[in-house]
Structures are given as structure tokens and as C-alpha cells.
Amino acid sequence: MSDFRTLQKNSRKECDGAKVSVCIMGDVATQFLAQAVKGYGYECNLNLNITDIDYNQIDMQTMDADSELYESKSDYVLIYMSAEKLYEKFCHTDISLRDKFAEMQVEYIKEVHNRINSNVNSKILQFNFIEINDGVFGSYSNKVPVSFVFQIKKLNYLLNEYTVTAKNVFIIDLSSLAVKYGYDFILNEKYFYSAKMALSIEILPHVAKSVIDVIKAVSGSIKKCVILDLDNTLWGGVIGDDGLGGIQIGELGAGHAFSDFQAYFLELKKRGIILAVCSKNNEDTAKEPFNSHPEMVLKLSDIAVFVANWEDKASNIKYIKETLNLGYDSFVFIDDNPFERNLVKSVLPDVTVPDMPEDPALYLSYIRSLNLFETASYSSEDISRTEQYQAEIGRKSLEASYSNIDDYLQSLEMQAEAKAFDEFHYSRIAQLTQRSNQFNLRTIRYTEADIEKISKDDNYLTIYFTLKDKFGDHGLISVVIMKKVDNETLFIDTWLMSCRVLKRGMEEFIVNKMIDIAKKNGYKTVQGEYIKTPKNAMVEKIYSKLGFHDNGDNSYTADVNAFINNKTLIKEI
Amino acid sequence: MTKSEVMEKIKEILNDLFDDDFDVTESTVADDIDGWDSLAHLQVISAMESGFNIHFTLGEINNFANVGEMADSILKHLG
Numbered sequence: 001m002s003d004f005r006t007l008q009k010n011s012r013k014e015c016d017g018a019k020v021s022v023c024i025m026g027d028v029a030t031q032f033l034a035q036a037v038k039g040y041g042y043e044c045n046l047n048l049n050i051t052d053i054d055y056n057q058i059d060m061q062t063m064d065a066d067s068e069l070y071e072s073k074s075d076y077v078l079i080y081m082s083a084e085k086l087y088e089k090f091c092h093t094d095i096s097l098r099d100k101f102a103e104m105q106v107e108y109i110k111e112v113h114n115r116i117n118s119n120v121n122s123k124i125l126q127f128n129f130i131e132i133n134d135g136v137f138g139s140y141s142n143k144v145p146v147s148f149v150f151q152i153k154k155l156n157y158l159l160n161e162y163t164v165t166a167k168n169v170f171i172i173d174l175s176s177l178a179v180k181y182g183y184d185f186i187l188n189e190k191y192f193y194s195a196k197m198a199l200s201i202e203i204l205p206h207v208a209k210s211v212i213d214v215i216k217a218v219s220g221s222i223k224k225c226v227i228l229d230l231d232n233t234l235w236g237g238v239i240g241d242d243g244l245g246g247i248q249i250g251e252l253g254a255g256h257a258f259s260d261f262q263a264y265f266l267e268l269k270k271r272g273i274i275l276a277v278c279s280k281n282n283e284d285t286a287k288e289p290f291n292s293h294p295e296m297v298l299k300l301s302d303i304a305v306f307v308a309n310w311e312d313k314a315s316n317i318k319y320i321k322e323t324l325n326l327g328y329d330s331f332v333f334i335d336d337n338p339f340e341r342n343l344v345k346s347v348l349p350d351v352t353v354p355d356m357p358e359d360p361a362l363y364l365s366y367i368r369s370l371n372l373f374e375t376a377s378y379s380s381e382d383i384s385r386t387e388q389y390q391a392e393i394g395r396k397s398l399e400a401s402y403s404n405i406d407d408y409l410q411s412l413e414m415q416a417e418a419k420a421f422d423e424f425h426y427s428r429i430a431q432l433t434q435r436s437n438q439f440n441l442r443t444i445r446y447t448e449a450d451i452e453k454i455s456k457d458d459n460y461l462t463i464y465f466t467l468k469d470k471f472g473d474h475g476l477i478s479v480v481i482m483k484k485v486d487n488e489t490l491f492i493d494t495w496l497m498s499c500r501v502l503k504r505g506m507e508e509f510i511v512n513k514m515i516d517i518a519k520k521n522g523y524k525t526v527q528g529e530y531i532k533t534p535k536n537a538m539v540e541k542i543y544s545k546l547g548f549h550d551n552g553d554n555s556y557t558a559d560v561n562a563f564i565n566n567k568t569l570i571k572e573i
Numbered sequence: 574m575t576k577s578e579v580m581e582k583i584k585e586i587l588n589d590l591f592d593d594d595f596d597v598t599e600s601t602v603a604d605d606i607d608g609w610d611s612l613a614h615l616q617v618i619s620a621m622e623s624g625f626n627i628h629f630t631l632g633e634i635n636n637f638a639n640v641g642e643m644a645d646s647i648l649k650h651l652g
Contacts, residue, residue, distance in 0.1 A: 005590075005616075031612055190631050191615055201619050 004032070004201045007039025007208060017045035020215060023072045023122070025053035025061055026080030029196040032204055033080065040208035044216060049074075055196055062115040070119045076215060077122045078172075079112070082198045083130040083152065084187075090148050098146040102154035106162055113169060123218060124169045125211065128156050130178040130186065170218060170376065172210050180369075181206065213374040223352065223372050224326050225274040226265060227317060229335035230286055230308075234262055234298065236360060240285050240438040240499065240535055250295030257361045262297035264364055268373060269302050272382025274324060274389055276305040278316045278333070280499060282438070282537055283308040304389040310538050312405055312503050313340050314347035324389060332372055336360075337500065338471055346408045406569065409504055412469040414570040416506065418513045421455035421462040428476050429464055432496060437535040440496040441528065441542070459484045460493075461517055465510055467501050467570070477501050478510055482517075488524040495528070508566035511546045515563045528556040574651055579625075579644045586624045590616060599641025627651060 002010070022037065024030045034052040041048040051072040053061055058079065061069040069077065086105070093101055113124055133141065134148045141147035156175055163169045178186055181203060188200040199207055216222075231238045235258050236248025248255040249262075269275050275298070279286045286308035290300045300306065305323050307316045313335070321328060328350035335341050336356055345353045357366050421429060430448040437443065446454070454460045465478040478501075481494040492514065497506065518526050528543040530536075531554070543556035546566055550556055574582075584597040591608050603609040609617065618634050621627075621643070627650035637643040 009592075032615075188619075190618065190629070190634060193631050194634060195612070195615055197615070201616065 004204045007036045010039035010042035011035045015042045015047040017047045019047045021049040021074040022076045023051040023074035024078045027085040028082045028198040029055040036204040036208035078125045080127045101151040106158040127172045127174045217374040217376040224330040227276045227333045230279040232336045272385045274304045276320045279308045281308040409569045414469045415573045416570045417466040426451045436496040442531045492528045505568035508568040509570045512565045519560045526558045530554040601640040
């Protein structure tokens with residue numbers, strides 16, 4: 001999040017976004033708050049016209065029909081009554097009246113709102129109160145109705161109760177910000193005593209975000225759908241490789257973090273947010289945990305659109321968007337993989353794509369902190385929204401909607417290495433042959449000792465591949481073992497690849513390299529074979545797609561000298 | 574830190590805060606610098622406090638006659 005200085009600079013810039021007018025008044029000084037709100041608005045492409053009223057003018061401004069407040073006819077009136085000033089009032093209240101202090105204050109707030117409502121047609125944004133403990137009774141104050149702590153908590157409650165029916169009043173939840181950041185962070189005493197400011201420079205951007213989030217929601221800009229990745233996002237591990245028993249979900253260890261993350265999305269679904277799935281998987285594999293894993297919190301019935309295939313995610317999100325008939329700006333896309341996130345950001349810039357922390361333990365608190373799901377209404381219809389959408393969608397099948405992603409791939413500056421097996425990589429290579437299930441043509445498992453033997457045997461040509469791009473290094477991601485059949489013919493004994501790097505030109509690069517190496521070693525023909533397993537359907541036709549002749553019976557041949565290289569944007573290093 | 578080192582850092586902080594490359598001497602006062610009004614003064618104080626990792630007292634912050642006095646106070650807090 002930008003700091004206050006940045007927001008202050010923003011506040012002086014021209015903004016060509018939607019115009020919104022806000023009148024700010026408080027019983028403390030609000031100049032910095034006004035700058036922060038305007039500057040944060042700039043970052044959300046809102047062109048804010050702010051009328052900042054001098055401090056402590058709330059009564060005068062609301063009672064005078066010709067006041068700046070009413071002259072401004074602002075879309076929003078932001079009212080900041082501070083806990084600090086409230087405490088001064090409390091101290092001046094006779095002890096015999098203190099048990100009714102909260103009722104008196106909420107009546108006062110209602111009166112201020114009524115004055116505004118009878119003069120202008122503005123929406124009212126009201127800060128609630130930071131529940132400070134004044135240190136007079138300590139924790140015992142919670143048992144004493146005449147204490148400040150007791151009354152300020154009651155006031156926040158009464159304020160909520162009042163706004164349930166006050167349709168044009170929206171609470172800005174300063175109290176929750178205080179729970180998150182703490183009062184020591186919020187109040188700078190020197191600002192307060194020298195300039196009557198109750199918000200520190202450090203908290204101002206967060207307060208400004210709360211205000212702008214509410215303004216955006218009230219003006220209709222809300223998130224309606226969350227698109228979820230599966231592997232390492234909703235559960236730990238890769239279902240296609242680790243299997244039902246191997247993924248992490250449930251009460252045990254890291255699984256707990258994923259369960260809580262799922263529970264959060266289930267809560268969102270219950271309040272009307274649509275959930276969709278977008279996963280690089282076979283559909284059957286992807287659905288298996290939803291159908292059969294006892295610890296899954298989300299069920300298939302919670303998901304309005306379920307897309308699992310091997311197309312790029314931007315195309316799949318486009319499909320989800322068209323199916324639900326929502327704007328891109330109402331989507332949030334959650335994925336642990338930076339490559340997928342950057343692809344979606346680059347192809348579909350209106351989709352909100354949070355940069356997830358690497359540690360799954362932090363997923364939930366990070367997403368919560370973004371406050372992506374601010375809303376300005378809630379009704380009983382929201383509860384059944386998913387079912388409504390599911391009924392509409394029916395069994396509409398996926399028509400792939402390809403988007404041109406070459407420009408994006410080009411911008412990644414991908415570089416690959418292709419090398420014969422060496423002793424430093426035996427263990428990684430053996431591990432890949434044991435773990436890879438999906439992109440694995442023959443699924444032959446090898447131990448480290450096997451790999452060492454093969455790499456020293458003249459009857460074999462071995463290649464491992466690494467890939468890196470400008471965002472980082474994927475490491476060793478593919479293994480090829482070619483076996484000499486006779487002086488003219490090589491047979492591809494093993495070809496496997498990590499699914500993380502699928503569909504970005506790596507498959508093409510690898511096949512080109514196989515043919516190139518065969519040619520350099522004097523071979524004329526390369527033979528490939530596909531052995532079907534329950535998990536490797538995705539590579540069934542890969543040889544013929546990449547230029548081999550289909551001989552039938554899952555056998556394929558390439559003529560080394562006539563082979564036309566596949567197009568790829570990956571450079572060899 | 575010597576006083577000249579403190580003055581050098583004060584100049585850096587003020588230049589950054591007011592987005593300009595102006596000279597700062599011990600006799601510089603707020604009126605000499607475009608934008609240094611009473612509101613901006615709070616940011617000057619904050620920036621000095623975090624820049625030098627010190628805390629001024631409430632009594633000090635509105636009573637610096639010039640930048641030189643602020644530098645003296647910073648030196649005192651640095652100990």
C-alpha cells in the first residue's frame with residue numbers, strides 16, 4: 001500500500017476517472033485525512049472533489065442552511081467523530097447520566113444525520129469509534145455500566161443497530177482497523193495535542209482505503225465472483241501426482257491452513273459471491289477431492305462453474321466470464337502460481353489478481369486484509385445465488401476461447417537449458433520419474449542408481465531440461481531418455497515434464513531438441529510411444545500434435561531429416 | 574554523529590519531503606521553503622523522528638527558531 005507521502009502527491013495530480021464529491025467534517029482536524037482519501041481515490045481511478053470543513057464545525061454546518069456542507073451538495077458526507085473527543089464529552093457528563101451516555105450519543109448522531117438528510121441528498125459515511133480503554137477501571141470496566149469502556153462498546157453496537165434501517169448511512173469500520181493495527185499505531189499524541197489530529201501518518205492510508213472501499217461499493221463497483229485454482233491453492237500438493245491420499249487438507253498440519261482458506265470461500269458463497277474453479281488438470285482428477293475426500297470443506301455444489309483442462313487460464317477465465325455474464329472487473333482470481341497470475345494480469349487487466357504469499361499459512365490473513373468483498377447491500381436472494389447461476393448454466397460445454405498470448409510469452413524472456421544427465425542431477429531426475437503422472441508418456445519409474453547406469457550407457461541418449469523466465473527459475477522440469485534401437489533408429493523410452501510449465505512452448509522446444517540431437521548423432525528415425533494410465537490422458541496425442549507421424553496403436557514416428565521444427569519462443573542457453 | 578552530518582541528513586530529508594533540491598543552513602526557517610506551513614511541519618517532525626530514530630517532545634516541536642535549533646535538539650536526543 002502506498003504511504004501517506006505518495007497519496008499526498010497523488011492528491012495533487014489530475015485524474016480522468018469517475019467524478020465523486022465528498023464533504024469531510026470532523027470534531028478533530030481532517031486536512032491529512034482529506035489528502036489521503038483524495039490520493040487513494042486517485043489510485044482507484046476516482047476523481048474526488050473534496051470539501052474539507054474546518055474542525056469542530058459539525059453542528060454549525062448541519063444547522064446552517066447556507067453552510068459549505070450544504071452548498072457543496074456532495075455525493076457523500078464523511079463524518080469523523082473521534083473517540084478522543086467522545087471521551088472529553090463523557091468526562092463532562094454527570095455520573096448519574098453516564099449509564100445512558102451511549103443512547104444519548106447515538107441520538108445525537110441520528111439528529112446530525114437527520115439535519116443532513118433534510119437539506120441535501122447525500123449518502124452519509126460515519127466512522128465508528130475506536131474502543132479505547134481509559135484506564136480508570138481496567139478490565140473491570142466491562143462490568144461497570146457507568147464506565148467509558150462499557151458505554152463506547154454499547155455506542156458502537158447502537159450505531160450498528162440504527163444503521164440496519166438507515167439505508168443511506170454507511171459505517172466506516174475504524175474500530176476493526178484499530179483491532180488490526182492497534183491504538184499505539186493509530187494515535188500520534190504529538191499530532192493530537194499540537195494539531196488536533198487523531199490519526200497518525202502511518203494509519204492514514206489504511207483509513208483512506210476503508211473510506212474508498214465503501215464509496216466504491218456504494219457506487220456499484222463490487223466483486224461478484226472468485227475464480228479458484230486447486231493444486232496448492234485449495235489444498236496442498238498436486239492431486240494428479242500425489243493422489244487423493246497425498247494432498248494436504250483437514251485438521252492435520254499444513255492441511256488446516258487450506259481447510260480454513262476453503263471455509264472462508266464457503267462463507268463468501270453463503271453471502272452471494274459466486275465461486276468458480278479454473279485448474280490445469282484433467283476434469284475427473286480435479287473433481288476427485290470434491291467428490292471423495294472426506295475433509296474437503298467446499299463441495300462441487302458450491303462451485304458455479306468448474307473448468308479443468310490444459311488450456312491457458314486467461315482463455316478459461318474468458319469462458320467463465322461469458323458463462324456467468326459478468327464484467328471482468330467483478331472477478332477475483334486466486335492462484336498460488338506467479339506464472340498463471342502474471343498471465344491473467346497481462347491478458348485480462350481488469351481481473352483482480354492478488355499476489356498470494358508463498359506460505360499457505362498466510363493465504364487467509366492476506367486475502368482478508370485486502371478487503372476485496374466490501375458491499376453495500378445484503379438480501380436473502382444473495383444466499384441462493386450460486387444455485388440460480390447453476391440452473392442457468394446447465395450443461396453448457398466448454399468451447400475453448402483462445403486468446404492470443406504470444407505477446408505475453410514473448411515478454412517472459414524464457415530461457416531453457418538442454419543437457420545430458422550429470423551426477424549433480426541424478427536424484428532430481430529419478431524423483432521426477434517417480435512422481436510425474438500426468439505429463440508422462442510411458443510412466444517408467446527409475447531409481448537414482450538406474451539413472452546413473454543409463455547416463456553412462458552408450459546405448460542411451462539422455463537430456464534434462466531447465467527453464468527460467470524473468471520472474472524466476474523453474475529449475476529442472478523435464479526428462480528425456482532415448483534408447484538406441486539400431487544404427488538409424490532411436491526410441492523415446494521416457495519423456496516427462498512438470499505440468500507447471502505447460503503450454504508456454506516448452507513441449508515444442510523439447511521435441512525440436514530431441515530431433516536435433518538424434519540428427520547430430522547420425523540417426524534417421526525417432527520413435528515415440530504413448531502408454532495409457534488413468535492419469536496421463538493429457539499427453540495422449542502430443543506426438544502427432546508436435547509433428548510425428550501417427551502409426552496407430554499409440555506408436556509415432558518422426559523422420560529426422562524431413563522434420564519441421566515446431567514454433568517456440570524459448571531461447572536455448 | 575557530528576552536527577554537520579546531522580545538517581546534511583536534515584537537508585536530504587527536507588529535499589525529499591518538499592521535492593526540491595534547495596540549500597539548508599542552520600539559519601534556514603520554515604518561511605524560506607515553499608510549502609513548509611504549519612501542516613507540513615507535522616510531516617517534517619515525523620520525517621525527522623523516523624529518519625533519526627528519535628522522539629521530540631511536544632514542547633520542542635513548535636519552538637524551533639530555525640533548522641540549527643532543530644539540529645541541536647536532534648543531537649541532544651541522539652545522546
